[in-house]
Amino acid sequence: MEILVCVRRVPDTSENEIQLNSAGNDIERDELVYSINEPDNYAVEEALQIVARVGGNVTVATVGSEDDEEVLRREMAMGANHGVMISDEAFSGSDGRGIATILKGFVEKGHYDLILTGVQAEDGGAQVGGMLAALLDYPFASLVNSIEVLDGGKLTISREIEGGNREMNEIDLPCVLSIQTGINEPRYVGMRGIRQVASIPIPTFGASALGLDPGTVGRVAVRVKRVDYFVAALGKGAEILHGSREENIDKVLELVAAKGGLK
């Protein structure tokens, strides 16, 4: 099975305290720690496990720039056979539809039985996979948390629905699936593994190589655009305890008892 996994490099929010810049139009990006978008990493692991069972190849691709190459190398170190950089000046500033349009161009240059994405990216919104499928006229399923390959160009998949219940579906290949976290246990990647793939060439594809009309991607085609960032007050705000640790502990116990917790 030929599997394409679309991946992205994102700021790691669990590692970062996000600050607004002084102008308020962006976040401070200088000190951010970046890594592979977490669900994308599960998607790559799933692709590797499928190929281990039924044979085939895993290609990881990203729409990005030089800085994003590190995530391709990381996933190649995990075992992906090929890494592909999809990059062009004309692509910058693309919205979700633009990214899906670019990926469609790439998919049509090759032959893939199965295309995986992560369920969502940190600042995205669970859009690219479903859009890509619709542009290609492939079947799509979101929030996939198990995949079984059947004979005759079909898969049985489960989708995660409310309360942790699973919706079982049969889906025809080729198709696009967005992968939910927890579907597997992604293998560990060490520095050594990354060094081993450091010299493997990563081909780059631009707008003309993909036969894309520059008017359909990038800034010129944007329909959704972020105008500013701000910090919103979501709720009334907690009373923050400013005492010493001992004082805070006593206060917590007093409150737990008062609320009927300590019995």
Add this chain to the structure above:
Amino acid sequence: MARIFAYIVHKGGVVDDSAVELAAAARKIDAAASPTAILTGWGADLDAACNALSASYAEVWKLANEALAYPNAELVRKALVKVLPSGSIVLLPHQHFGMDLAPGLSIKMKSTFVSDVVDIAGVEGADLKVVRQEFGGQVSAHVRCDLSSGAVVTVRPGAFKSLEGAVVSGVGGVIDKSSDIGALTAGRRYLETVTAEAGDVDITRYNVLVSIGRGIQEKENVAIAQELADALGAAVSCSRPVVDAKWMEKSRQVGSSGKTVKPKVYLACGISGSFQHLAGIKGSPFLIAINKNPKAPIFQVADVGIVDDLLEFLPELSNRVREMRTVTAK
């Protein structure tokens, strides 16, 4: 102003809470809007859901087809594309079904897509200005969406409360659009629903939950939370990353894709406060948050917050509880 439709999720004849929230969102887009509810399904369940909506929507479009008895997003999309006027604004809830349907629907409607909207800032010229959250809710952003060819918008569950005066009289009633759908086939076929397994501990039965998130950092540290729970007579629950990492069973997960709990006291330890997590905490428990990041969104919804390292705070808290217990036992 474009016509606004709200796709209504329903099950067993009962309309989902999102129905009133979508109506509220529609009125924030256009105060004069009279949004149309649109429902797909089959049989008596669909009819019951349509009738139940006449209090909150002036007009209800019914799309009945046996193939739509179970909401398969691909079939639903094909049916909607047949009946929705081009240029419409379509609202859906941002949950598993909306996430499945909405992106592809926007492509087939040739309209703009924006997801997980938490507020509407207004309409400016040809643009709809919405509020989204990024970076795990640490910051919000205003986003402009071009409405010139319509839009598909998914709305965060719980973000829009039903508005005063949102109740309308059923003037239009239920309009049957079923004959416009035609034959439906899909490359994806629903088989069955498998319900989640019950676990070793039923977290829904406890008054106090010590709930741990990614901040617990490794599997070995789960014992720190268990010690505190034992001392308090509580149970340990957790957020999704803890389950994804296989540090705890799925049955311990609180949230939209886990359990719904109603404790008296909820201690959120190393949990950032995502909306999917908060969706599982009901009954307004007293919420105490321990987090080392003073900007963590959990502090906005908690009653009391402590900015500290949980790996140090929790063991000391456990010791103090045990001390108290021995004193009172004497």
